[in-house]
Amino acid sequence: MIGRILRIELRHGSAALAALATAVGLTWVLVANPAQWVGQWGGLAVYLRMCLLVLCPLFLAAGAWQAGRDRRARTVELLGTVPRPAWHPMLTGWAAVTLGGLCGLALPLLVAAAMTARLATYAGPGWWGPLPTVPIGLAAASALGVLIGRRFPGRFTAPVAGLALYVGLALPAYFPDSRWAVLSPATDEFRSYVLWPASFHTWQAAWLGLLAAVFLLLATRRWWAAVVPAALAGTLLVALPPDEPAEDPGALALVCTERAPRVCVTRINEFLLPDVDAVLRPGLERLAGIPGTPVEAVEENARRPGGHRPGTAWFSLLDQATLTGGVARRDWLETTFRSSLGDDGCPPPPDSTGDPVEDASWRTELAAFLWMEGDPPPELTALPGQRQREWIGRVFAASRACDRAELARLALS
């Protein structure tokens, strides 16, 4: 019979509303930021955890709305005359909105998974690690909603409590180094190429599961019964999980174009390689044969501290993938590539206004920049082709050496 009642709640209770809200919510956050997950299984799992920032408040609001239903429907008096303990329908209602909300996530998730499957070039071990915590965290949020909704069964409780949780979950973002950030189900600490140990995910799942139990027991006014899970949760707080994420070498392995000059991306971004190659190759080919200039372009994620490679230009693919799997901002990609041609670790020149009219070194860099773009200034094109290339080589050498004086001497006008 409980199955039948659950079906009724799922079809015609607040669960249907919860499903709609979470489906719209997840679709919105997936579409708003495709670069975080498109083409990467690990990215999808990680981004789903970030989405909890929006989904947890929705689940909490759904729980609060469900808990306030009897008062809105004016059935409180009638329910006060039935023999079944109040926690039975309360638990059924909670289960229904939680299941309903999770069902609402299914369709956008399936679409996202299908899009990822079409493009993904790397799965790797344990990419799904952050996923089991998702339903547990959402169940805890809806349980907290039920607790709040039963104490304050007004119409505005659900939106106000949802908003409050959103603010609460967003706070750890302002304290990224806090160890307490692990208490939150919504986290932006994860990266698609970083693996956290299973013990970390187990700890988080246990913590959130115990919280859900505490919330539900408090909602049913079983104060003493709530002590046990609360004590266990307290024990977990004393023993925070191991904070030892490790980069996934498989995810960060380089995949390069076969023909020179090489363009390389990490394996998780391999699906972007044709687009990246199309954007960066003209610049690399223009530099070919000039001594001291890069002979390859490599994705920034593969760069290691101190790993200076004179022949390499670096570029970033951060927030670059579109929903269809292409590069989102070609101009930005070109810019990061060009700016890495010189050594961007150089200290800023003293007393420089950055104005090419006043500062000869800036005029030199601007001329080299325009040459890279294929639109060199007249004073550079006035030189013979071989002289132009020698001049570019000297500019890059001075730039990498942070030699502002040499750059100023190289000024053509």
Next chain:
Amino acid sequence: MTVAVEELTVRYGRRVVLNGLDLALDTGVHGLLGPNGAGKTTLMRVLATVAPPNGGGVRLLGSAITGEKELRAVRRQLGYLPQTFGFYPRFTVREFVEYFAWLKEMPAARIPVAVDRALERVGLLDRADDRMKTLSGGMQRRAGIAQAIVNDPRLLLLDEPTAGLDPEQRVAFRSLLRELGVDACVLVSTHLVEDVAVACERVSLVDGGRLVFSGTPAQLAAAGGDGDAGDSAIERGYTAVLRAARA
């Protein structure tokens, strides 16, 4: 006795709503009459185990409610339609009645048949799959009666059950009341004295928190005279009893 109330006192703050009320009811249909504010709804709420008494004794279905176990046992055999009847608007009629059958801890195997029977008795079987919010006020009231009778209660408390029913539905409802009263104690609180005259075997009249009359509808009608206000004999009896109680 199905219902035995002695010296029942209920206060809301400093206001005494029921003041030492005595009442005894057994199987059959009983009418509960009284002017606004007389304490009818409060009495119904006490009998429905919603409102606790401040004093006096209440025995329902032969047992005094002294603990959770007795309370649950009584509630399993209780049917209640409150004056302000609320419902879940998106539920279908069948789902609504089924939900309350579950809340009344009916055996799962019995529920589908019991729900259909209750809906048939209130004339809503053909609207069973319609959502509650699409029903007229009278039909919603009948759905409320269906949830009250779905568990075949031994004690059925109906507070203003005919509010919103059209004349044809009221006639059908009176017939249903008589049918229910064969096996159960049915207490109907109403302002419509003609419903009491036709459908009830006994009538109790409450005024100022006290029971001022208990007898048959014929006895109530006989209490009135030509000089009393009212369009029917029972209405004249009603006003006569009230006038005498307040004298």
